Amino acid sequence: MLKKTRKILAAAIFIAAMLLFLDFTGSIHRWLGWIAKIQFIPAVLAMNFGIVLLLVLLTLLFGRVYCSVICPLGIMQDIISWVHGRTRKRNRFRFSWSKAKNPLRYTVLALFVVASAAGALSVASLIEPYSAFGRIASNLFAPLYLWGNNLLAWFAEKAGSYAFYSSEVWFKGLATFAVAVVTFTAIFILAWKNGRTYCNTICPVGTILGAVSRFSLFKPVIDTEKCRNCGLCGRQCKASCINMKEHRIDYSRCVACFDCIGACNEGAISYRPIWKRHGKTSGPGNEEKTDAGRRAFVTSSAIVLSAAALKAQDMKVDGGLAVIQDRKAPSRMTPLKPAGSMSLRHFSDHCTACQLCVSVCPNHVLRPSSAIETLMQPEMSFEKGWCRPECTKCSEVCPSGPIVPVTVEEKSSIQTGHAVVVYENCVVNTDGVSCGNCARHCPSGAIMMVRSVPGDKDSLKIPAVDTERCIGCGACEYLCPARPYSAIYVEGHEVHRTI
Numbered sequence: 083m084l085k086k087t088r089k090i091l092a093a094a095i096f097i098a099a100m101l102l103f104l105d106f107t108g109s110i111h112r113w114l115g116w117i118a119k120i121q122f123i124p125a126v127l128a129m130n131f132g133i134v135l136l137l138v139l140l141t142l143l144f145g146r147v148y149c150s151v152i153c154p155l156g157i158m159q160d161i162i163s164w165v166h167g168r169t170r171k172r173n174r175f176r177f178s179w180s181k182a183k184n185p186l187r188y189t190v191l192a193l194f195v196v197a198s199a200a201g202a203l204s205v206a207s208l209i210e211p212y213s214a215f216g217r218i219a220s221n222l223f224a225p226l227y228l229w230g231n232n233l234l235a236w237f238a239e240k241a242g243s244y245a246f247y248s249s250e251v252w253f254k255g256l257a258t259f260a261v262a263v264v265t266f267t268a269i270f271i272l273a274w275k276n277g278r279t280y281c282n283t284i285c286p287v288g289t290i291l292g293a294v295s296r297f298s299l300f301k302p303v304i305d306t307e308k309c310r311n312c313g314l315c316g317r318q319c320k321a322s323c324i325n326m327k328e329h330r331i332d333y334s335r336c337v338a339c340f341d342c343i344g345a346c347n348e349g350a351i352s353y354r355p356i357w358k359r360h361g362k363t364s365g366p367g368n369e370e371k372t373d374a375g376r377r378a379f380v381t382s383s384a385i386v387l388s389a390a391a392l393k394a395q396d397m398k399v400d401g402g403l404a405v406i407q408d409r410k411a412p413s414r415m416t417p418l419k420p421a422g423s424m425s426l427r428h429f430s431d432h433c434t435a436c437q438l439c440v441s442v443c444p445n446h447v448l449r450p451s452s453a454i455e456t457l458m459q460p461e462m463s464f465e466k467g468w469c470r471p472e473c474t475k476c477s478e479v480c481p482s483g484p485i486v487p488v489t490v491e492e493k494s495s496i497q498t499g500h501a502v503v504v505y506e507n508c509v510v511n512t513d514g515v516s517c518g519n520c521a522r523h524c525p526s527g528a529i530m531m532v533r534s535v536p537g538d539k540d541s542l543k544i545p546a547v548d549t550e551r552c553i554g555c556g557a558c559e560y561l562c563p564a565r566p567y568s569a570i571y572v573e574g575h576e577v578h579r580t581i
Contacts, residue, residue: 084353085340088150092157099154102479103219103441104227106249111442111479118438118481120152121212122287127203127432128483141291145298145338148291149281155211156281156288156337158218159273163320166274175317177277179325182332187282187289194286201427204457207434211285212481214265216436217458221262224441225251252466254440255450258458277320282335292334299355302342304329308350315342315351407565409465416574417451418462418554420469421496422477422485425577433459433484439476445469447556448476459484462498464556464572469498471525471555494526497581499554499574501529501547507569510534510542520545520558520570528552529570545570550581 098114105111118124125133137148149156167176190209197206207213228251235246253259272279281288304315306329316324319342323335343351416426420439423429435458440448445467448460460476462469471494477485488496501520509517511534521529528551531543545558547570554572562568 085344088147088338088340092151092160095152096154096157096161099215100219100223102438103216104224105442106228106231106444108442108444108475111475115479118212118436118479121481122148122153122291123210124212124434124436124482127434128481130483137291138294141294142298144300145295145333145336146288146291147338149278149288149337150339153211153215153287155215155269155285156278158215159269159278159280160320160339162270162273163277175314177317177319177322179316179319179327180322182323182335183283187284187292190284191286191289201431202455203431203433204435204451204455204459207436207458208261208265209284209286210434211281211287213434213436214269216438216441217258217262218266220437220441221254221259222266250446250466252446255452255458257452258435258437258450261458277322278335278337279322281337282321282323295336296333298333300353301333301356302331302336302338302340302351302353303356304331305350305352308348310348310350312347314345314347318342318345409568410566411463411465412559412567412571414571414573416499416576417453417456418499418556418572418574419578420448420460420462420476420485421493421498421553421578422474422480422488423498423578424486426574427576429484430456430459431484432482434482435459436481438479438481439485442475442479444473444475462556462572462574464560464568466560468556468560469554471553492580494553495580497553497575497579499572500549500552501554501558501570502573503545503547503570504567505544505569507564507567508544509564509569510544512564514542516542517563518543518545519561519563523557523561524552525555525557526551526553529558553581 095117098117101110102114102118119128119130120133120137122134122137125137137152140147150160151157194206194209197203228249231246232248232251235248238244238246269280282292304324309329311326313326316326320339321332321335321337323332324330324342325332338353340353343353419426419429435450437450437458437460440450440460447462447464447467447469449463450458451461472490474488474490474493477487477493480486505511509515518531521531528548529545530548532546533539533541534544535541554574556572558570559568559572562570
């Protein structure tokens with residue numbers, strides 16, 4: 083019953099977490115956005131200590147149920163391992179005890195904390211489980227989902243139905259895509275061959291919660307009087323943490339999946355409070371050294387506190403007649419971050435590059451950065467749309483705090499950047515025609531049209547920007563007809579301000 087309950091809860095959490103990245107309608111996060119906010123590292127970075135305390139208490143009570151029920155990357159590994167177990171009957175019993183690689187585990191955790199504290203969170207997030215899952219889901223699974231949706235939309239259109247509508251499938255960033263492919267490949271191979279190796283060797287969350295779970299009140303316990311040393315439990319343990327020779331379970335690696343309980347035909351393994359023991363429940367190596375366990379717990383607690391401080395393809399023709407030349411992104415001196423980021427420093431110190439905001443952005447304004455210092459962290463660009471003042475979806479879904487929640491009224495007065503005119507690109511000068519498209523569509527009224535030749539009433543008008551009123555939404559840059567580079571672009575601000 084425990085195993086079935088765990089599987090049902092894990093499946094529900096995994097589907098919900100996946101839908102957050104697959105949804106292009108912008109509606110699912112209203113109901114399921116809490117899934118992102120209860121992930122461990124995002125909660126630490128957002129300084130949501132209520133969630134962190136709840137997860138720690140959950141681990142102290144029941145062991146690493148976070149890893150087996152709440153973490154979507156851990157559940158994905160279980161799915162991969164389960165599929166492999168069904169390919170051949172003997173694969174169901176392919177695991178075996180292996181010694182914990184504690185030096186490697188704590189070294190990786192220390193490097194993760196140091197990188198986070200040093201401001202290299204984009205590098206540290208390469209091994210952060212929720213961010214890794216987000217990149218895999220948004221870069222590998224979301225395009226497949228959108229193509230399937232667009233196929234259904236095509237059939238619906240032929241049938242005269244509007245039950246589905248197509249959405250653009252676009253390539254968001256080569257670096258992030260490559261990282262997602264490499265991460266998924268590595269995790270797939272490890273999970274296919276050895277189950278939870280990633281969780282118990284590399285994952286910083288697994289290492290932290292593993293140290294805490296040594297002291298959990300409920301644990302799977304081996305009753306040596308009932309055990310017949312058949313080894314079934316050890317061969318079913320995807321965490322490779324059951325040493326049957328010594329009748330010992332390494333609780334720092336046990337993810338509370340309950341597979342061992344289901345495998346035992348003698349009832350020799352049970353999940354119960356540590357004070358409720360029947361018969362002999364330990365072998366020569368089962369007793370943990372109290373001092374070592376206490377030191378590991380204190381170390382992991384200090385690390386947690388340190389970390390806390392610290393869609394159809396592109397359209398190429400207009401109406402089927404005029405060929406549309408692709409717009410190229412300008413070279414910005416300062417990158418653009420969405421309203422609510424407060425500053426570039428605040429954003430880079432909190433963003434785990436999970437790509438959730440990129441996935442839900444309805445105007446395709448956010449895309450992963452390719453710069454080394456902010457690798458994979460989202461930034462704004464306006465080749466496919468502009469940041470509408472009435473849209474606050476990125477601030478609503480962000481789980482780790484780089485984008486704080488803002489209202490529509492607040493967003494309309496936050497200056498993330500300012501527009502800069504490149505007069506040699508303007509069609510007024512290149513083609514000798516009147517335009518004014520940027521001024522007509524500026525939502526803040528920051529652009530006015532002035533005579534290109536002062537005092538000459540017959541001269542054409544060119545744009546002039548009032549930088550005190552401009553909020554950096556990018557409407558002017560996106561709607562500028564000049565190609566391949568717009569005649570007006572938005573330069574970012576290191577520190578946002580309210581105007």
